[in-house]
Amino acid sequence: MAWPVEAAALAVLALIAWTAARFPRALFCEAGGRPHARRAEFGLAAGLFVVGATWFEAFSGSGPVPRVLTGLALMACLAIVYADIRYLIIPDLYSAAIAGAGVALNLVWPVERGPQGLIDILFGVAVCGGMLGAVAWVWKRVTAIEGLGMGDVKLAAALGAVLGAQAGVWAITASAAGGAALGLILQARNRGSDAPLLFPYGAPLALAGGGLLLWERWS
Numbered sequence: 164m165a166w167p168v169e170a171a172a173l174a175v176l177a178l179i180a181w182t183a184a185r186f187p188r189a190l191f192c193e194a195g196g197r198p199h200a201r202r203a204e205f206g207l208a209a210g211l212f213v214v215g216a217t218w219f220e221a222f223s224g225s226g227p228v229p230r231v232l233t234g235l236a237l238m239a240c241l242a243i244v245y246a247d248i249r250y251l252i253i254p255d256l257y258s259a260a261i262a263g264a265g266v267a268l269n270l271v272w273p274v275e276r277g278p279q280g281l282i283d284i285l286f287g288v289a290v291c292g293g294m295l296g297a298v299a300w301v302w303k304r305v306t307a308i309e310g311l312g313m314g315d316v317k318l319a320a321a322l323g324a325v326l327g328a329q330a331g332v333w334a335i336t337a338s339a340a341g342g343a344a345l346g347l348i349l350q351a352r353n354r355g356s357d358a359p360l361l362f363p364y365g366a367p368l369a370l371a372g373g374g375l376l377l378w379e380r381w382s
Contacts, residue, residue, distance in 0.1 A: 172227045176215040176234055179260075183242045184208035187254040194250035207245055211238040222381060229272035233380050236264040236325055240373035243318065247365035253314030258321040261372075262288075265325025274379045284324050291331035292320025315365050322372040330379065334371040341367035 184207040191199040215234035222230055239260040243253050269284055296319075299311035323331040 168227055172219060172231050173216055175231055176219060176238075177212050179235055180208045180211035180215060180238060183211055183238060183257065183260070186256055187246065190252060190254055191246070191250055194252050207242065210245075211241055214238055214241050218377075225272060229268055232264040232268050232272075233376065236261050236268075236376055237373050239264075240369040240376075243369035244366045247314075247363040247369070251363055253312075253318055253365045255314075255317065258314070258317045261318070262321035262324040265321065268325065269327070283327060287323035287326065287328040287331050288320045289323070290328040291323030291326075291335060292316055294332065294335060295319035311364060315368065318365050318368055318372075322368070326372065326375055326379070330375050331372075334368065334375050337371040337374075338364070338368040341371060 184204045188199050188204065215231075215238045218234045218237055219227075219230045222233075239257040243257045246257070247253055266281075266284055270281065295311060296316045299316060302311065319331070319335060322334050326334060
C-alpha cells in the first residue's frame with residue numbers, strides 16, 4: 164500500500180479516536196457528577212487509536228476502507244467497555260458507529276459468514292435487538308427493576324447489524340456467561356454495602372461482539 168494512503172487511513176483513525184473520546188464529554192460529566200478529566204480523554208483516545216491502528220497494520224487481507232471501518236467498529240466496542248464500566252452508560256454515538264460500520268462492511272465488503280444484503284442486516288438488528296429488548300421487558304415486569312437499559316438493547320441491535328443474526332446471538336450468549344462472572348466479582352466487592360449493585364452488561368456484550376468481529380474479519 165502506498166504510504167500516502169496508509170498515512171491518510173491512520174489520520175482518519177486518529178480523528179475517530181479523538182471524536183469518540185471528546186464527543187460524549189458532557190454525558191460523562193453528567194454521569195460522573197464531576198468534570199471529565201482531560202487526561203482521561205487523552206488516555207481513552209490514545210487507547211482507541213492503538214486498537215484501530217494495530218488492526219489496520221496487522222490485517223492486510225482487504226483494502227484500506229474495510230480495514231478502517233472494521234477498526235472503527237472495534238474502537239467503538241472498546242469505548243463502550245470504558246464508558247459502561249466507569250459511568251454505566253452507553254453513548255448512542257458508539258452504537259451508531261458500530262451499526263454504520265456494519266452496514267457498510269456487509270453491503271460492500273461482506274465476509275463469507277456475514278449478512279449479504281439489507282434484508283439480512285435488518286433481520287440481524289431485529290433478532291438481536293428484539294431478543295435483548297424482550298429480556299429487559301420481562302425482567303422489569305417480573306422484578307419491577309430495570310435490569311437492562313435501552314443502551315444495552317441499542318448495542319445488541321448494532322451488533323446484529325455488523326455480525327448478522329446468528330453471530331449476534333452468539334455474542335449475546337457469550338456476554339451472558341462473561342456477565343455472570345463479572346456480576347459475581349462486583350457482588351463480592353459490594354458485600355456489606357447497602358448501595359444497589361449496578362451491573363455494566365454493555366461491557367461484556369461489547370467485548371464479545373468485538374471478539375466475534377475480529378474472528379470473522381481475520382479468518
